[in-house]
Amino acid sequence: MFVLPAGTPGEAGAELMARSGRLLQAAAVKRLELPAPDLHVLEIGFGPGVGLALLADTVPQGHVTGVDPSELMHRHAAQRNSEAIAAGRMTLIRSTADTLPLPDDSQDAAMMIDNLHFWPDPVAGLREVSRVLAPGGAVVCGFSPPSGGPPNDLARMFDTAGFVEIESLTRRGGFLLRARTATGADR
Numbered sequence: 554m555f556v557l558p559a560g561t562p563g564e565a566g567a568e569l570m571a572r573s574g575r576l577l578q579a580a581a582v583k584r585l586e587l588p589a590p591d592l593h594v595l596e597i598g599f600g601p602g603v604g605l606a607l608l609a610d611t612v613p614q615g616h617v618t619g620v621d622p623s624e625l626m627h628r629h630a631a632q633r634n635s636e637a638i639a640a641g642r643m644t645l646i647r648s649t650a651d652t653l654p655l656p657d658d659s660q661d662a663a664m665m666i667d668n669l670h671f672w673p674d675p676v677a678g679l680r681e682v683s684r685v686l687a688p689g690g691a692v693v694c695g696f697s698p699p700s701g702g703p704p705n706d707l708a709r710m711f712d713t714a715g716f717v718e719i720e721s722l723t724r725r726g727g728f729l730l731r732a733r734t735a736t737g738a739d740r
């Protein structure tokens with residue numbers, strides 16, 4: 554229903570996620586603090602695509618890439634974001650966090666909500682996110698209350714994967730961690 558949504562349970566999960574997830578996703582997009590409307594941003598595990606739509610509104614002259622392995626979630630997200638996709642402002646890719654088919658340093662920011670706890674190897678996935686982010690690129694990782702919250706060692710995972718300025722924030726709609734990739738100045 555939520556890990557790799559498919560079939561009738563997946564349809565029910567998609568509806569639930571689309572209805573209940575908006576608050577935390579809007580908070581996550583805000584927390585990315587995207588400084589310009591022409592940036593390239595990535596969402597991993599986009600589910601029904603509500604977060605993708607919020608990102609596309611935030612970078613109207615940029616580009617949004619979504620990565621998710623679920624065929625059903627691709628259908629929902631593609632329908633919800635048909636205009637941005639038709640306009641060439643959004644691309645959806647069927648893959649997982651540990652194999653992002655994107656060039657090094659190609660994204661300015663990335664987010665993932667209720668998702669990292671499903672990755673088989675979160676640190677390997679975070680290293681992959683770091684690879685595709687430009688130096689200094691922001692990442693926001695969120696967990697809604699129904700997800701059960703973040704893993705206890707989430708900040709350590711980001712640290713091990715090489716992220717810096719790791720900050721956690723708990724709010725009414727859930728938990729958010731923000732970090733960024735290192736730049737030359739951090740070394």
Ligand SMILES: C[S@@+](CC[C@H](N)C(=O)[O-])C[C@H]1O[C@@H](n2cnc3c(N)ncnc32)[C@H](O)[C@@H]1O
Pocket residue numbers: 555556557558570571574597598599600601604620621622623626648649650651665666667668671672673
């Ligand atoms: C609980 S849903 C969350 C969807 C959305 N982010 C939201 O907050 O509504 C989890 C999503 O993660 C995707 N997913 C599962 N394993 C994944 C992996 N290894 N890499 C990337 N996405 C994955 C699922 O297909 C599903 O769409």
